Amino acid sequence: MTVKTKLLLALSVILLASFTATSVINYTVTRDSIREELINSSLPLTGKNIYSEIHSAMMRPILVSSSMANDTFLKSWVTDGERDPLDIVRYLEELRGKHGFLTAFFVSASSDKYYYNRGILKRISPRDSHDVWYYAFVGTGKEYDLVVDTNQAEDNRLTIFINFRVEDAQGRLLGVTGVGVSMDNAITLLEDARQAYGRNVFLTDQDGLVQVHTDRTRIQRMYITETPGIAAVAAGILEPHENARSFEYDHDGDHILVSARYLPEFEWHLIVEQDEGAALASARNNLIRTLSVGLGASLLIISLCVVTVNHFQARLERMAKTDPLTGAANRRALTKRFDLARYRAARHTMPFSVIVIDLDEFKAINDTLGHIEGDRVLKAVASAIARTLRPTDLLVRWGGDEFLILMDGAAEEAEVVAERVRAAMPAAPSGKPISFSCGIAQFRDGDDLNSLTQRADEAMYKAKTTGSHCDTDDRA
DSSP states (O other), X not given: OOHHHHHHHHHHHHHHHHHHHHHHHHHHHHHHHHHHHIIIIIHHHHHHXXXXXXXXXXXXHHHHHHHHXXXXXXXXXXXXXXXXXXXXXXXXXXXXXXHTOSEEEEEETTTOEEEETTEEEXXXXXXXXXXXXXXXXXXXXXXXXXXXXXXXXXXXXXXXXXXXXXXXXXXOEEEEEEEEEEHHHHHHHHHHHHHHHSOEEEEEOTXXXXXXXXXXXXXXTOBTTTSTTGGGGHHHHTSOOSSOEEEEEEETTEEEEEEEEEETTTTEEEEEEEEHHHHTHHHHHHHHHHHHXXXXXXXXXXXXXXXXXXXXXXXXXXXXXXXXXXXXXXXXXXXXHHHHHHHHHHHHOOOEEEEEEEEXXXXXXXXXXXXXXXXXXXXXXXXXXXXXXXXXXXXXXXXSSEEEEEEESOHHHHHHHHHHHHHHOOBOTTSSBOOEEEEEEEOOTTOXXXXXXXXXXXXXXXXXXXXXXXXXXXXX
């Protein structure tokens, strides 16, 4: 693994780990904040709001029932012997119609007759299971209570009955009166709360028996003390307490948060439930979105880093292998190419040669026209030579005014290349074509770069001495 790969891998790990850690920490803080807000504020507030609505809805029938229990007309009618049933029926129907109740009733303690707003329903009996409520309520001695039961006068519709004792001036029991409110109204109130708050809301009596629930199958059938999950905290919920209290339980893989409030006016418990997982869904979705965006951003940053590193690495590699003035290769690049050419020559018997070129009278150009003009000449010469070479050939700046060509092929092919280069030379500042002397040497077994270039140098100096322009070491 290269250093570059290690650096990019380390950068990727740091970026991804940092972003993931930040996102997870943010999610944890958000989750804990939401949970804290649910337990200490939101759920109790929901319970308080629903309690206010229930209180508002139920206090009117309670007040009307209380007024009936203290009505002198009703008491006089009973003490006068219940002579005209139509009087009480009209009285009950007037109250029912005025306030919009489902039913209004009076049960006489002396005659056991059950009067309601359309007549006499029946005579109650302790042997009738449907009349147990009357004897149980009278036995408690309480002023009033609320009972959920089927209404025989209304085709057994589920009804919330408000029962009040009726007593004469001496405190003797005259009967029980009150009104019945349709369970549909209470269920609608809880369903509206469920839609508004996204929480499960229901009411139980002091024994934990469900009295009002949006699921009708649970009313008067389900005890929270026997229901899996909530049974673990039912005892705490059913303990009367002035303020709302919080509980938690697990059921079917869900963690449920509970706020319970005791309603002393009704002797019922208001229970508000919230699935913690559902409440945290937005936080989880936000975490997923954050991680997705972060992953995309990290990949983009890493990609830009890779492109940038590759760009500057390539640039550095070019600078390390290239003469900055002429753009020709430098000695480092020559060493690498020579090793490759020597390997190919040994393995595949592929000959290669070098040409050393020394510009004639270049010192005079520098001395008379200056180094800037000299540099321009060097760049023009390098460009001209490069245009004559094959892609497999390598042009190297060998010294101040010397160039070297490493090329595939024997010395004879090198001589052809040298003549092609001579023909391509640009004009000197004087207007005459630039001339050069060159030496050619072909690679021999046992040669290294120094020995090969030394033989080419010697051939080049021989050419300068003899004036032959170019000389080949193999012919020496």
